[in-house]
Amino acid sequence: MDFSLSEEHIELQKWVHEFAEREIRPVAAYYDETEEFPWPVLKKAAEAGLYSIDIYLQAHQDPTGLTLPIILEEAFWGCAGIGLALFGTGLPLSAVAAAGTPEQLFEWAPKMFGTPEDPKVAAFGVTEPQAGSDVRSLRTRAKRVGDEWVLNGQKVFISNGRYADVYVIVATVDPELGHRGQASFLITKDDPGIRPGKKEKKLGIRASDTSEVLLEDCRIPGDRVLGGMDRLEQKLDKARRGESSGRSSAALRTFEMTRPSVAAQAVGIARAALEFATDYAKERKTFGVPISRHQSIQNHLADMAVEVECARLLVHKAAWMAASGQPFNKAEGSMSKLKAAEVAVRVTEQAVQVLGGYGYIKDFPVEKWYRDSKIYTIFEGTSEIQRMVIARALTE
Ligand SMILES: Cc1cc2nc3c(=O)[nH]c(=O)nc-3n(C[C@H](O)[C@H](O)[C@H](O)COP(=O)(O)OP(=O)(O)OC[C@H]3O[C@@H](n4cnc5c(N)ncnc54)[C@H](O)[C@@H]3O)c2cc1C
Structure with missing residues (x-):
């Protein structure tokens, strides 16, 4: 060790x-x-x-x-x-790496990033107005018409949705089969029938784009389904015969592997707040001494530091487990996301408290970190969903 x-x-x-x-x-x-x-x-x-x-x-x-x-x-x-x-482009890239053919990854990854002279971004569209945590309820339809796919539907809250050159869109091919009837499609911004809709105004992470993506008779070539047509047909056939595809456990493992990356982002925000609050506490004086000498402020700083360390240890452990092929028997990937998200919210809130009134105004960055942190308990699986996944891993 x-x-x-x-x-x-x-x-x-x-x-x-x-x-x-x-x-x-x-x-x-x-x-x-x-x-x-x-x-x-x-x-x-x-x-x-x-x-x-x-x-x-x-x-x-x-x-x-x-x-x-x-x-x-x-x-x-x-x-x-x-x-x-x-x-954000790492998300659609992971989707193609996990479910696409090697040829698709080779062709589409460069399109997602562009070049240093002309960089591009990509988006991953799953969420719909009626389906966020409940991804089985997606209504976006992909129908095969001759050699093409035709997609119709509304995606919401899509990161990079307004600016993406490439979209990976999850849609239902056979609604009778629930989540097993879904597939992912590669779409470019220049394909007919895809366009960004409303751009959301947000509490935090406001530099990132979150937009609606609309698909209105969006026509794309038949080979744009991730994994290829043959694999999709086999998957649908298995689902129709009621056989297990192993897909759900593969998808769960993919989520477990990517969650530590999301968690690491939350650790970054929490650490920023801890460092800033610590420096501030050493400078700010009340009652003739730096506030870092007051027991209550020391308690805040100590708790913040411990929590950041805990979160990072879970993140690094889960990332190491993913890389070394360890089974996530206790949903350790979800544990890292849950812990880091909640630490980021708590630690940034404590940083606001340590700064007092100065924590609440925009002259200092901690109020922004407080706002930014909250998304981590919501996207990429809410904290409630992470707890559900962990409890299932423990009890099933
Ligand atoms: C800024 C931002 C960026 C995003 N980026 C993307 C993106 O790039 N691509 C994409 O596809 N999506 C994206 N999302 C969508 C995000 O993943 C969803 O908002 C999230 O999964 C929650 O879904 P929901 O909003 O429909 O909430 P709901 O699923 O309606 O949940 C509402 C509440 O109910 C709880 N809940 C729901 N089901 C259960 C259950 N079974 N047990 C216990 N509690 C439950 C939830 O935890 C939550 O507290 C983004 C969202 C935001 C805000």
């Missing part, structure tokens, strides 16, 4: 931290205020190699699994909204 980071990991951490400190933090308040998409930061990240397919390849090849958690913690320490703009 060795908890120390390797030299490569320390180098990587330093590199991303410097990028976050130089390029992300200074503009975080601007993008939070304006809700513009941070294209200039994305371009700089692409030029630096931080926004690239290579980063994900490097992460995939790291036997410790720590590459992505390290990168994400540092980037989101800078700003979670900008972080999501930079790393």
